[in-house]
Amino acid sequence: MAVRVGVLGATGAVGQRLIQLLDPHPKFELAALTASDSSAGKTYRQAAKWRVDSPIPADVAEMTVQATEPDAIPNDIDLLFSSLPSSVGAAVEPGFCEAGYVVSSNSSNGRMDDDVPLVIPEINAEHLDLLEVQRDERGWDGALIKNPNCSTITFVPTLAALTEFGLEKVHVSTLQAVSGAGYDGVSSMEIIDNAIPYIGSEEDKLETESRKLLGEFDGASLTHNDVAVSASCNRIPTIDGHLENVWVETEAELDAAAAAEAMEAFPSLDLHSSPDPLIHVFDEPDRPQPRMDRTVGGGMAIAAGGMQETPFGLQYNCLAHNTIRGAAGASVLNGELLAENGYL
Ligand SMILES: NC(=O)C1=CN([C@@H]2O[C@H](COP(=O)(O)OP(=O)(O)OC[C@H]3O[C@@H](n4cnc5c(N)ncnc54)[C@H](OP(=O)(O)O)[C@@H]3O)[C@@H](O)[C@H]2O)C=CC1
Numbered sequence: 001m002a003v004r005v006g007v008l009g010a011t012g013a014v015g016q017r018l019i020q021l022l023d024p025h026p027k028f029e030l031a032a033l034t035a036s037d038s039s040a041g042k043t044y045r046q047a048a049k050w051r052v053d054s055p056i057p058a059d060v061a062e063m064t065v066q067a068t069e070p071d072a073i074p075n076d077i078d079l080l081f082s083s084l085p086s087s088v089g090a091a092v093e094p095g096f097c098e099a100g101y102v103v104s105s106n107s108s109n110g111r112m113d114d115d116v117p118l119v120i121p122e123i124n125a126e127h128l129d130l131l132e133v134q135r136d137e138r139g140w141d142g143a144l145i146k147n148p149n150c151s152t153i154t155f156v157p158t159l160a161a162l163t164e165f166g167l168e169k170v171h172v173s174t175l176q177a178v179s180g181a182g183y184d185g186v187s188s189m190e191i192i193d194n195a196i197p198y199i200g201s202e203e204d205k206l207e208t209e210s211r212k213l214l215g216e217f218d219g220a221s222l223t224h225n226d227v228a229v230s231a232s233c234n235r236i237p238t239i240d241g242h243l244e245n246v247w248v249e250t251e252a253e254l255d256a257a258a259a260a261e262a263m264e265a266f267p268s269l270d271l272h273s274s275p276d277p278l279i280h281v282f283d284e285p286d287r288p289q290p291r292m293d294r295t296v297g298g299g300m301a302i303a304a305g306g307m308q309e310t311p312f313g314l315q316y317n318c319l320a321h322n323t324i325r326g327a328a329g330a331s332v333l334n335g336e337l338l339a340e341n342g343y344l
Pocket residue numbers: 008009010011012013014015034035036037038039040047068083084085086088106107108149150179180181182183322323326327
C-alpha cells in the first residue's frame with residue numbers, strides 16, 4: 001500500500017524538487033501541500049512559481065495548497081517532508097510531531113539536538129533509533145528526523161569511506177552553487193564575474209554536523225566523532241552542484257590508490273533513492289566538475305576524483321547536486337529509511 005505523504009513549504013525551491021522526486025515515486029503518494037498563508041487556498045499552479053527543469057506534474061498543479069498547520073492537512077498522512085525556512089521550521093515542526101506526524105526535514109533547525117537523528121542512510125542509518133529516545137523525552141507520537149546541510153552531505157560520505165584508516169584531521173574548502181542560497185538569495189550583480197568567500201553559518205555546520213554523522217550511537221546516546229574538521233566556504237557562479245576540495249590526515253598510511261578503492265567500494269543501500277555506486281570515482285584528474293557531473297546517479301551520487309598525496313595528507317575533490325542529494329533527495333531517502341524501519 002502506498003505511503004501517503006505531504007510537503008511543508010511545497011512552493012519553495014526545495015519544495016519543488018521534492019515534488020519532482022515524489023510525483024513518480026513508486027511507494028509515496030503525494031496527498032498534501034502546504035506553504036505560507038499568502039499561498040494557502042490557491043491551487044499549486046497559482047501559488048508556486050515553478051522553476052524546476054521538468055514540467056509541473058498535472059495532478060499536483062491542481063491540488064489546493066493548505067496552511068502550514070497540523071489541523072489544515074488530512075490526518076491520514078503517514079509522512080511529512082519539510083522544506084521550510086529554518087525559523088519557520090523551528091516554530092512549526094514540533095507541533096506537527098506532537099500531533100502525531102512523522103516529519104523528515106531538510107531545514108537546519110534542530111539538526112544538532114541530542115535527540116534528533118541527523119541521517120545520511122548509507123552512512124549512519126543506525127542513528128534512526130534515536131527516535132525512541134526522542135519519543136521518550138518529548139512524549140511525541142510523531143517523530144522528527146533531519147538530513148544535513150548540502151555541503152556536509154557532499155563530503156561526509158567520502159570521509160565515511162576512509163574511517164578504516166583512522167581520521168585525524170580534515171580540511172574542506174567549498175565552491176558552492178548559487179541555488180544553495182535560494183532563487184532570490186544572491187543577486188546577479190553580486191555573483192557574476194565574482195566569488196564570495198563567506199556563507200553565513202555554513203562553516204560551523206560542516207564542522208559540527210560531520211562529527212555528529214560520523215558519531216557512535218549506543219542505543220541511549222550519541223557520541224560525536226572526535227575528528228578535527230576545519231571548513232572554508234565560498235559561493236561561486238555555478239547554478240547547481242557543490243564542489244569541495246578536501247585534505248584528510250589519517251593515523252594509518254593512506255595513498256591515492258587506497259583512497260579511490262575505499263570510496264569506490266563503499267556500499268549503497270537497497271532503497272529506491274540510494275544510487276549504486278554511492279561514490280562515483282573519476283580517473284580523470286580534472287573531474288568531477290559541477291556542470292558535467294552533478295547528475296551522476298540521478299543527482300543522488302557523490303562524485304570524487306583527483307586523489308593525490310600531499311604534505312597535508314591525502315587531497316581529493318568531491319561533488320554532489322545540492323538541491324537533490326543535498327536537500328530534497330536526502331529528505332526523500334530518509335523517508336524511505338523510516339518506512340523500511342517501521343517508523344510510519
Ligand atoms: N535552496 C537550496 O538549495 C537549499 C535549501 N535548504 C533549506 O531548505 C529550506 C527551504 O529552502 P528553499 O526551498 O530554498 O526556500 P524558499 O524560500 O524557496 O521556500 C520556502 C517555502 O516555505 C514557505 N514559507 C515561508 N514562510 C512561511 C511561513 N511563515 N509559514 C509557512 N510556510 C512558509 C514558502 O511558502 P510561500 O511560497 O507561500 O512563501 C515556501 O513554500 C531552508 O531551510 C533552506 O535553508 C537546504 C539545502 C539546500
